[in-house]
Amino acid sequence: MIIKLNDTIPLKGKKFIFLDRDGTINVERNYLYEISKFEFEYKAVEGLISLASQDFNLIIITNQSGIGRGYYTIKDFTMLQSYIIRKCSSYGVEFLGYVACPHYKENCECRKPKDGMLRAIQERFEIDKEYSWIVGDKVSDTETGRSLGYQSCLLGTGHGKNNFEHKSDNTYFVKNLSEFANLVRKTNERLY
Secondary structure, eight states: OEEOOOSSSSTTTTTTTOOOOOOTTTOOTTTTTGGOOOBBBBTTTHHHHHHHHHOOOEEEEEEOOOHTTTTOHHHHHHHHHHHHHHHTTTTOOOOEEEEEEEETTTSSSSSSSSHHHHHHHTTTOOOGGGGGGEESSSHHHHHHHHHOOOOOEESSTTTHHHHGGGGGGTEEEEEEEHHHHHHHHHHHHHHO
């Protein structure tokens, strides 16, 4: 498991949003590792800006089986990840960090839908699950969060265009990260 947290960013309370990367933040490209091929997903920047304004701690949580398959290296992944975080920072969106599973075999404990990556973050931070979310474009993303008691949302971007019929009844579905940010705002207003 690869964990990188930014200790210079102050915590914003106990509310967290765990975001998948490929197909959620950026356009899905099979085994993306080249900066030149990075492109934000439709409405992702607007959604991230809105989430950041709502005082959530943002963490990217991503399966990266291309590392385990030998398609790219941890260094390649880290360079792209650093680029994404810098690009988001230029829009005023600060990520607390990221967690990645570099394996491609289903028997590891961190690859989503297993919950090893979320558990690793839970060991480091006190998280209010009632107000915290996991969001992604695959059912495996939402299953990961639901198994630990987080609210979950499936996006209609990336693989989500094809997975809507597989979502569970207790998972929200919206078209993109901007709509997700609106959903989070409305949901948290009801909870407060």
